[in-house]
Amino acid sequence: MTDKYGVLLHFKIMIISYLKIAWKVLLRRKFFTAISLFGISFTLMILLVVYAFYDHTVGPHTPEKKVDRLVFVNRMTVGFKDGGQNNGTASYGFLERYVRPLRTPETVSISSYFGSTAAYVGNQKLDVDLKYTDGQFWQVLDFDFLEGRPYTVREVGEGAHVVVINERTSRAYFGTPRGVVGRTLETDRVRYRVVGVVRNVPGMRFNSYADAWVPITTGTFDAKDQGLFGNCLAIMLARRPADIPAIQAEFDQAIKRVPVPDPKTQDKVSSSASTLLASLVRWVNNDNGPNDGVRQLLGKVLAFALLFMLLPALNLVNINVSRILERTSEIGVRKAFGATSGTLIAQFLVENILLTLLGGLLGLGLAAGMLALIDGSGFIPYTTLTLNPRIFASGLLLSVLFGLLSGVYPAYKMSKLHAVQALKGSSN
């Protein structure tokens, strides 16, 4: 038996023994175990639901699967000399002049934000959220085509009246999710030939979301328009994630060349090329400054999450300390027979982590139920919040963190009990 094998074997034996004890202890104090599990699982459920929303909004999901390579330009700010400023979404002309020519990105796409249009099925009005895009849109994003294809750069150049629709529109307009390629969709009195059907895109992905996507050349967008504000955004695809700073630097140089629309009253034009998360944070903060605010936001979220976990963790600390008092005899015996303080701390942490992992699994179950409820409510269009492996792993990680947070102090206190006093503590 090698030393390494021996150490591993011993570790395994210890862990099994600890788990055996931990399980018995949990069963012995059913009421406290139930309270602890409730506190842990409920807290984790909330955190996991919040994280699921976060993941759903900025995680690598269809059609923004390559989110780590995407850079967005969607906000414009014009500063006034008196200190005021105008904020809004960018114009098509601005994006064509200053973003399209950038050399660092692999591909640049320009599209509008979706707008509501009306189609009719018989006498029934059907709201169709329509988005105008260029042909590159389908290259930077990864839509899930159920049938057909995206329209091409050439079709966009020719101003072809073609449309890609989502599954929901196909069902609602044509009565079927399949076999509609080649048929005609009329919305806001404009007729388009269907070339493809894609899976529904969640409403939270508002940079790519729509019910129907049509060539930008079929709209009223003017590349020569000198105005800075409009209803468009640019999505750039970097060759690799590490290229993003270079793209941002090139964009920052480009934005310096943008003339101030009215030099008498205005003195500054700013915009930013941001990752998906940063673009959302900028949107919420209404800020195009040099700091994207992501770090501050993550700091606040982390502080909130820790604070949120602190309450059940303190409750667990309290319960753990009282559990220790019941187990003084065991602690004394273990010390007498050779347990070191370190071994006892490890034992108690294993027990506590087992409890919190159980709570974590319960929390994952509760979170799955809650997410199914949210999905089913139709509160956010086409939202499919799920417990994907990232969220599952986060839940387990949080549980272990919980176990450590609530176990370290009681374990330390336990290990410091004097063996002689501990043996006098109780009898069995």
Add this chain to the structure above:
Amino acid sequence: MENLLAKSPETRTLPNGPATATPVLRLTDIEKIYQTKTIETVALNRVNMTINRGEFVSIMGPSGCGKSTLLSLMGLLDEPTSGTIEIDGRAVQSFSDRELAGLRNLKIGFVFQSYHLINDLAVLDNVELPLLYRSGMSGKERRQRALNALDKVGLSARTTHFPSQLSGGQRQRVAIARALVGGPEIILADEPTGNLDSVMGEEIMALLLDLNRNEGTTIVMVTHDEQQARKTQRLIRLFDGSQVG
């Protein structure tokens, strides 16, 4: 420390014959003083004694005379205020907590008046407990050693029972098996029959005597029972913290 630990019970040959005069435990000028803000209590006052390998020694004295304190010091569960404790000729006062824990695990087995079994563990798991703190031993070996120890105390048929399902005498037998399982140099028994009726007390005493005579186990036993003390090879009396005989 290294030498002491290296000489593990797994490789040690237990004496089978009569007690030899090899000291296994030596206490020199031991004082134990408990001090509070207002009062100083001398629990042990200049105690000197040597326990030889294979001996069965009993310690007697009235309540509060320092018997249990003495046993705690012998078991390295507590530190003397002054004086030296030697195990196998090595003074232990400079040992770290970790080294003392290792020494307890290898050299000493404890039997307590109130058994101190872990109620959540089955008999076999209770007996295996000291071996958990010994690295490099397979689960199979641990189990086999625990079964052997239970066999010695006549409880082979109770391995899956829990302490609450056993009588007081049986619990103390399990405790003795636990003390024996690691093959210690010395067993320290603190009033092992104190919670038992006379019949069960006799059984436990017979078991300890048997272990001493046939296995060569060194035993130090604190007792209030004069009759049982007389069955041991040597009797040490304490009074008000001092050795009087």
